[in-house]
Amino acid sequence: MAKEIKKSGKKYFECEECSFIYKDRKIAKKCEDYCRKHHACSIDITKHAIKIN
Numbered sequence: 001m002a003k004e005i006k007k008s009g010k011k012y013f014e015c016e017e018c019s020f021i022y023k024d025r026k027i028a029k030k031c032e033d034y035c036r037k038h039h040a041c042s043i044d045i046t047k048h049a050i051k052i053n
């Protein structure tokens, strides 16, 4: 399950497989499922990743 991260009062979701961060839980979950299955990331999914630092 995508890990919930709180930063500056906002919630983000991290893919536990590749550590990319997403604003949307559904996308984080999708990324995780994909990463687990294919042992690689999908560019279509990781393009939605954001940086929180």
Ligand SMILES: [Zn+2]
Binding pocket: 015, 016, 017, 018, 019, 020, 031, 032, 035, 041
């Ligand atoms: Zn991932």
